[in-house]
Amino acid sequence: MSEQPNVDYGDRGVALPNEILRSVVGSGVHGIAIEGTDDHDEMGVYIEPPEWVLGVERHREDYIWRTQPEGVRSGHGDTDLVLYSLRKYLRLAIKGNPTVMLPLFAPEESLVVVTPLGEELRSLRTAFMSRLAVERFLGYMRSQHERMLGQSKRNVPNRPELIEKYGWDVKYGSHALRLAYQGFEIASTGSLSLPLPDRERARVLAVKRGEVDRDEVSAEISRMEDAVRTLLDQDRSPLPHTADLDRISAWAIDTQRRHWQWT
Template sequence: MTATHTEYGDRDIAMDGEILRTVVGSGVHGIAIPGTDDHDEMGVYIEPPERVIGMHGPADHFVYRTQPEGARSGHGDTDLVMYSLRKYLRLATKGNPTALLPLFSPAVSVITETALGTELREMKQLFLSQHAVHRFRGYLESQRDRLLRLKPGHIPNRPELVERYGYDVKYASHALRLAYQGLEIARDGRLTLPMPDAEREHVLRVKRGEVAERDEVVADIDRIAKDIDTLLAEGRTPLPVHADTAAISVWSVDAHRRHWGWTA
């Protein structure tokens, strides 16, 4: 029988232990284009004790997609990824750009939030660091390389966009968004969601194919990336070098104990 969707991981553990879920796709950035974008969500859950300190092994992620494995998501599709709290904290403290989004999502983009989820979101500043900025830089370079097809095997994922606009405007918009957000984190020590109006409109213009020349977009990306590098090199950033993993770890241990009812 042909699969109608994609699902792997332990659904029951993820749903029973869920403490936080938010929108993480284009909608949370404010750059969704009606009729074109899919719907992305990220959730966080606490595993039962036998999966953390017992012999059963971790249950550290759950994935559900409305499209079958290998099929590209499109308008009307939902992609959900959920991580155990332990795995999520590892991703977020390392500055993974997508993993940081649930911490900074506006209330309208929050789908599920328990008391522990609220506590997690209130610690968001502990996760921002110079290391996170470097991760944003790395991700934007990856998107930029794919846009320019600089490496063997970089075949356009969206040939229809290349045919229509002359370049993959989605890769371009992703790289530009990451550049703006990396700059905001490095300069101001915060991540604004949705994106500030001027930056958001620039990204939308690229995504809608309203910037005719690919090289113009690349020049903007490179200019912003250089600004990021200058801030970090000159120490003109309010950020610590690394996330406050000590404080986050203390909270994580306490959160697991409280979720399991081990409060004595």
């Protein structure tokens, strides 16, 4: 039987030579990876050629590469890479996608590729922060919380090895609690700390190791969600309602012109 190939979607010859930013994402950048259990995730941004942006032919707006074949869950030692075109990346970041936000706030040691244009993009990080981003973090948190409790109606990945060992999926629990902490930090300060601050990091790791009862984790997630909702509903968050579209758009236009060497 022939070996199944890696996943490889998109135009590698366009994406990789035009990368401006890439960082580790997933558990690694949050500081909650457990040796021997987690895969390796990276996300980045590339600038499309002008004919792709201005022409009539449609092209993929991302490049995806995985060591595992289609339909196989990544595990320890596997790598997942996603590169987004600049325009797609900005659209996702403006909406507050939690994973897409990570390269903007990743610490220096988590950066894989960063060009001067990538540094400019990272310097724009506060322009993407908004109450809409907080709502998106809460949405992802609720999704993980439901999966943790076995209440999701979606066809979601199953980790029978965790359920057999702990009685519930502790990885969903750790994701949900992390998102709750981060949603509160963004709502209260307008920023995002990566990796997680020491206290929150220790707590999330304890959940991930199965050291905390599921009901206790669920109650803490709910308390954090209530705290975030109070900040937003009482207008106590420093964040604007939406991202700074004018600033982001002006930078995107200027950046593409400079990358293409158009005057």
